[in-house]
Amino acid sequence: MPVPLRLGAPGDPAAGIAQWVRADPIRRLVARFGGTWPDGDLTEVLRFxxxxxxxxxxxxxxxxxPDAREPNLDPATAELVLASAAALGLVRPVAPARPAYAHLVVLGGLAHACVRRVGYAAHLLRTGLRVTGExxxxxxxxxxxxxxxxxLAHAGLPADETEVDVLDSAVRRIFRVTAPAQQDGLEAGHPHHSWSSRTYRPAGLPPVRVLAAPSSEPDRRRAHTADTQRFWAGHVQLAPGDDVLMVTAPIYVPFQHCDALRTLAVPYGCDIDTVGVDPTLADLAVLPEQTLTPGRYLQEIRSAIRAMRALHAGLDPR
Structure with missing residues (x-):
């Protein structure tokens, strides 16, 4: 059975973090790679x-x-990594926990993932998930x-220039819309400073907003997921008690769930569920998921650890 990622109510996720990072799959991976489990409290375990x-x-x-190297693991270690990833919730998709949410948030990524996640969001809505907001x-x-x-071109899709362009094209095609009902933005001459918002109104479904945010550190980097989530929260006026469903890929669920708790649940008091795209759905086959290797899973287990450490530090600064 997978280790449950129960991170509790907003502001009190420490017990869920402790359960995940102290679970047997993490301990076995540490031992396999030559580590000795530390003494100390949760802060020390996360640091280690x-x-x-x-x-x-x-x-x-x-x-x-996509440019990460793949480690040369022996077969037994590779098998342990894959089993651990499954137990930690990075492999198998889980259905949304509730029948209705205030908002459904689709996270961008690589081009094929953008298309698949938009498709999965549309599938959820068309099979009964209710969204009262956007x-x-x-x-x-x-x-x-x-x-x-x-x-994209090989799949017969537009070979767009940027991630947000891919998302916009996918929304138009999958939700069967042609032009935004509202649009706003700023073309600042550099993508780190620019932003855009386009809202579509598909028939019989909630409004769909495609958003790209400016960077909070434009002199250093492009906008990352946390920048975009905060920017969206301000636009939608996210409120305490709002239920938000995040859609990503299963491999990123623990990492991006914890990031969403830190950037949305804690400051805004909303509730977050995070689900991964179900790869078995036939209507997502236009762009199949890439093969996920043991190295990719180890990398995203590390991402989850770092996200949990950042979340915990924000709750218990010391």
Whole structure:
């Protein structure tokens, strides 16, 4: 059975974090890679796991996820990694916990993931999920890599230039809309300073907003997920008690769930559920999910650890 990611009510997720990071799958991975489990409280365990995973499970070396190297693991270690990832909730999709939400948020990513996540959101809505507010499709002005554009073209989809363009094209095609009912934004001459918002009104469904935010550190980097989530929360006037469903890929659920708790649940008092796209759905087959390797799973276990450490630090600064 998967380790449950029960992070509690907004403002009190420490018990869920402790359960996840102290679970047997994490302990077995640490032992397999030569580590000794630390003494100390949750803060110390998170510090240890962050530093340990930086040495043993970080294959990006500062690069984007698709450019991470794949480690050369022996078969027994690779099998342990895959089993641990499944137990920790990074493999199998889980259905939404509630029949209705105030908002449904689709997180952007690589081009194929953008299309699949928009498709899954539409599937949820068309099979009965109720949303009383809006569907928010959150992306960035990240330029697509050449291989992403080739992947889109091979599937017969527009070879767009940026992540938010892919999301916008997917919304138009999947929700059967042609033009936004409202649009706003700022073209500041540089994507780190610019933003855009386009709201569509598909027949019989809640409004769908496609949003790209400016960076909170424009001199250093492009906008990341937390920037976009905060920017959206301000636009939609997120309120205490709002139920928000986040859609991502299963491999990113623990990491992005904790990030959403830190950036949305804690400051705004809303409730967050996070689900991964169900890869078995036939209507998502236009762009199949890429093969996920043991190295990818180790990398995202590390991402989850770092997100939990950041969340815990915000709740218990010391």
């Amino acid at each position: 796991l962050d530093e340990f995973s930086a040495r043993h499970w970080d294959f990006r070396d500062g690069r984007e996820r 569907v928010a499709v959150l992306g960035s002005f990240r330029p697509l890599a050449d291989w992403e554009r080739r992947t």
